[in-house]
Amino acid sequence: MDFTFTEEQTLLRDSVVRALQRDYSFEARQSIVRSGTGWSPDVWARLVELGLTALPFPEDVGGLGGSVVDVVAVAEVFGEHLLVEPYDASIVLAGGVLAAVGRKDELERIASGEAIGALAHEEGRGTPDPSLVTTKAERSADGYALTGEKRLVLHGADADVLVVSARLDAGLALFLVDASAPVATRFTTVDGRRAAHLRFDGAPGTLLAADAEPLLRGVLDRAIVVLAAEAVGAMGGLLRRTAEYASTREQFGVPIGSFQTVAHRLADMKIAYVAARSTLLHTTALAEAGRLAPQDVAVLKAQVGRLGRRVGESAIQTHGGVGMTDELPIGHLHKRVLAVDAMFGGTDHHLRRLGAPRSPAATG
Template sequence: MDFNFTAEQHLLRDSVSQYLQRNYAFEDRRRIVTSSLGWSRDVWRELGELGLHALAFPERHGGLGGSVVDMVAVGELFGAHLLVEPYTASVVLAGGVLAALPEHPEAGRRLQRIASGEATGALAHEEGQGTADPALIGTRARRTPQGYLLTGEKKLVLHGDGADTLVVSARLAGEPGDRDGLALFVVDTAGAGITATPFVTLDGRRAAHLRFDALEVGPDALLAEDAHDVIRDAVEGAIVALAAESVGAMGELLRTTAAYAFTREQFGVPIGTFQAVAHRLADMKIAYVKARATLLHTAALAEAGRAGTRDIAVLKAQTGRLGRLIGEAAIQTHGGVGMTDELPVGHLYKRILTIDAMFGPADHHLRRIGIAATEPQPAT
């Protein structure tokens, strides 16, 4: 199994890196985050011109037919530059679900609009339990002669207040805890019956809690029944993409902390020459290498169709725990200035913490690994 990027992936990374270095410096990002929209339409358009909107989607829907490793290759750069545009929400989450249902005409139409950059999407799925397990969904979908009525509340919908398309998980039958009876719907955010409570997340991104009060949708809005596995696969794909962002942020923290340690002087010598600081930098490097190795291994498994739920849980747990170690060491090395908004250190750490909290934190996935270890294995 080859864990190196291909020549084409290196060219893609070089193009994206050069664009972000020229147009997405930390001060540019601070200005974008404090704008009324919270992200830049100009940057979003230019990312599309680089082919990133269409990267992960099938060619028949206007995509480029990219792979999981392609997404990881650019995701690391997004994490290092703290990109706040709705790439995860629109392309990875909403787009990931729509791409899994290519035969549905409405899914195909909306996927083409996301791939072309004409529209953005969001996945309304989590309901506040702290885990993305599809079986826990309680939002109800009731059949009517005209279509369906959606009733329930979704928490922390990334870019949920500004997206053009919402992909919503809901329950047609059963109770929370049941794998069966789940469905996926597509709705327009402008529809009556949706109440949005927008807010800014810890890492500066825009999100919203959404309440559906008997929202009426037509029969074509139903994307899939028995949708448990579709939702699970989309979430696991998002975990890999987010882990790439987290590893990218870790690498940037390591780079900036090492540069600071050998620039900042105390008692006439760089603090990086002090044994305690040198050991801390070594621990950061080891943690980063472990996290990135796990990421590349899992991405290769996913591209080969061999990544299981346990592999995804290991990746999520590793990046969560190692990211905290690196972030805390970076702040300790920088001292008080590491906590200020004027330096990217704290912002990178906040991004790592936010990614850790999404779709279940490290401790949750460590428990999943433990449970999987006690289950009987199928005979080979």
């Protein structure tokens, strides 16, 4: 099994790196986070121009027919640059569901960047387990009516296309809901993304898929792989910036990187980063081969969460108090790692998930 990126994927990564280095400096990113929208339509247009919004979708909806490996390749770059645009919400989550159920009209709009999508699924229990969904869908004269509340919906108040999971009879179903129907409580996450809590009070919905739990689990597992790639990218940024700082910051007339304690800390950071990235590449290869099992996803999520926290804390310790200020990227990169760990189940949740009997490959 090949754990390296192809020449085409490397070229794609390089083009994304160049674009973000030119248009998405840390200072520019901070201005975007503080803006009224919290993300940049101009940057989004640049991602569309690069083909990134069309990357994972079939050609018959205007996509490029890319794979999960292609998305992981660019997600690492997004993580290091702390991207706050709605790529995960629109392309990975909502787009993943719409592609799985074959909704071409909405998918064409999302692939072209014309529409922003969002998936409303979690309900505040700290786990993505579909069996815990309590939002209800009832049949009405016009179709279905949804009642319940969804928490931490990435770009939930920005969405043009809103996908919602809800309990229908005894099973879990997925619905398309008018994005203006729910009552939205907007907020900014700890790592700078825009999100919302959404409350549905009889909101009309169009059924996308009944008995959708296996489908939704597959989409969420692939989304976790992409989020893990962002966290690994942030870990790489922490390691690089800390090594640069240790080689230039002097005490007693010598760089602090020459001190044994700091040198050992940097070595431990490098080991943790390499271990996390190796797990990411292995899991991505399994997904590409159609052999991704729930336990593989749990190992990845737990490994990246645990090691990412270690890398972030070591980076802050090396920088001292300045590492936690808003003026440096270090604290923000650490927050991105922590935020990814909290999404769709934290480290402890996925360690418990590993205790379940191993099932055959069901996702990918």
